[in-house]
Amino acid sequence: MKNKAAAVLLISSGMLLSGCDYFKNKKDKTEEVATAWSCTSPENITSLQKQLNEQYVKQVDRDLRESHYYEADQQLLRTINQNLKFNVTEIRTVTTEAKDATKLSCEAQLVINLPKGLQQRATNAFAEHNKDCEECEDNQTLQDYLEAGGASVHMSENKLSGPLKYELTKTDKDGYRLHMDSQNEVLNGLSFMVMKAVQFASYAKENKTIRDSEKENDxxxxxxxxxxxxxxxxxxxxxxxxxxxxxxxxxxxxxxxxxxxxxxxxxxxxxxxxxxxxxxxxxxxxxxxxxxxxxxxxxxxxxxxxxxxxxxxxxxxxxxxxxxxxxxxxxxxxxx
The missing domain is CATH 1.20.1270 (Substrate Binding Domain Of Dnak; Chain:A; Domain 2)
Structure with a gap:
């Protein structure tokens, strides 16, 4: 009788322990889904930074092709692209009652750490390109250009920053999709800066040719x-x-x-x-x-x-x- 009671006790204990593990695993899985469904999820931020980088690469490639008149330094472009760092900070969930929502609207600050020397080179290139430009504003700098017209882009200390908006949307199979605006002022500004930097030598060459021609004409x-x-x-x-x-x-x-x-x-x-x-x-x-x-x-x-x-x-x-x-x-x- 004693042995039978002991066996029952052991089976009950095993079921209790197994049940604890079951509920624990279920709880962990629920927490994992809840954490992913968040504007601040590390996984989402990593995915967002990857998307930002990919979108920038496509944009700068398109911008350079459209301005093919000026030759671009491809080696410098690769070096710049390899050393850009995209950071998403100051994240805020705009959607209220996010737990029950099917779409999360998020706002953040995008900060791009620029490779050393890029800001100064782009600034010099902008000035070189605008020499003797009748349509350009007098004494306008690259920073003036980027921050003109109420733009929220800011450049300082080898950093380019501005607002970023993105969304999380639930799918039918308990998954979700991360989406951000196709147009972003910070990425536009970055592409413009990089384009100027890699075409700097071409601007200088063109201006030298113009100056030499002007001297001959004079x-x-x-x-x-x-x-x-x-x-x-x-x-x-x-x-x-x-x-x-x-x-x-x-x-x-x-x-x-x-x-x-x-x-x-x-x-x-x-x-x-x-x-x-x-x-x-x-x-x-x-x-x-x-x-x-x-x-x-x-x-x-x-x-x-x-x-x-x-x-x-x-x-x-x-x-x-x-x-x-x-x-x-x-x-x-x-x-x-």
Whole structure:
């Protein structure tokens, strides 16, 4: 009887222990599911950081292909991508009564630790790319660009940070899916920074080519401008000599007339002087670009290289030319 009682006791004890293990395992499994169904689950955070990295890689690849005009340093790109660190912090569950919900809305702060030197290189590249850019804002920095327009992205101390939103959605078979927004300002900013950094050398090369070309163009322009000035000075000297000669000829012709004729023509001569000066002033103001090619003097064909002073000089020369022509006409009238 004693042995039978002992056996029953042992069986009961075994069932009790087995039952404890059963309920313990069931409880652990329930806790595991409950922990996974959380914005702060380590497993979810790890999966989220992986998604962020994959989304960034796709985006920077797309951005570089769209800006293929500039060559990218692929080795530097690989180095940067290997050393980026995505951290999700300050997590907050937006959904109330999350336990009974089928979708969890989560908000957090995304902090991306940048490789050493990336922030400075991207800043320098941005400045290099914006040199002599007519459409760019004056003195705008990379940080100004990233944080412009009320953007919530912030860059400082080799870190890029900003808000992040993601969701957990339950599926029909007690599973769940992790989803985040396809567009994220922080990832957009990171892709922009990296693109600038890996294209820095290409920007510098392009700007050097432009500067060298500008130097050549300036040298050629200065050469042609000097030629234009020389041609103008020669023609001005000719006009000055001719003007003095025609004035002298007119005076001689006037003096050759009899006293009675000079007295009769005195008022007419005075009016002619006034008319000549006014008409020549008007004619001299005609823009050289209003002249047809056959109307231009040789020196005027270099007008593209004139300075403001040279244009004034041309105006004075055209006055002298008109003065000479009208003086010759008047002298012939007096002779006849």
């Amino acid at each position: 040298a050629e322009h200065n050469k042609q401008q000097a030629l234009a000035q020389a041609a103008m000075n020669i023609r001005q000297k000719e006009l000055s000599v001719e003007k003095a000669s025609q004035v002298e000829f007119l005076n001689e012709t006037w003096e050759s007339l009899s006293v009675d004729i000079r007295q009769a023509l005195k008022q007419e001569q005075k009016e002619w002087f006034e008319k000549r000066d006014v008409e020549c002033k008007v004619i001299s103001q005609r823009d050289v670009y209003d002249l047809r090619d056959h109307e231009k003097e040789t020196y005027q064909k270099q007008a593209d290289y004139w300075t403001a002073d040279m244009r004034k000089q041309n105006q004075a020369m055209q006055y002298d030319k008109c003065f000479i022509e009208k003086t010759i006409e008047r002298r012939e009238e007096l002779l006849n």
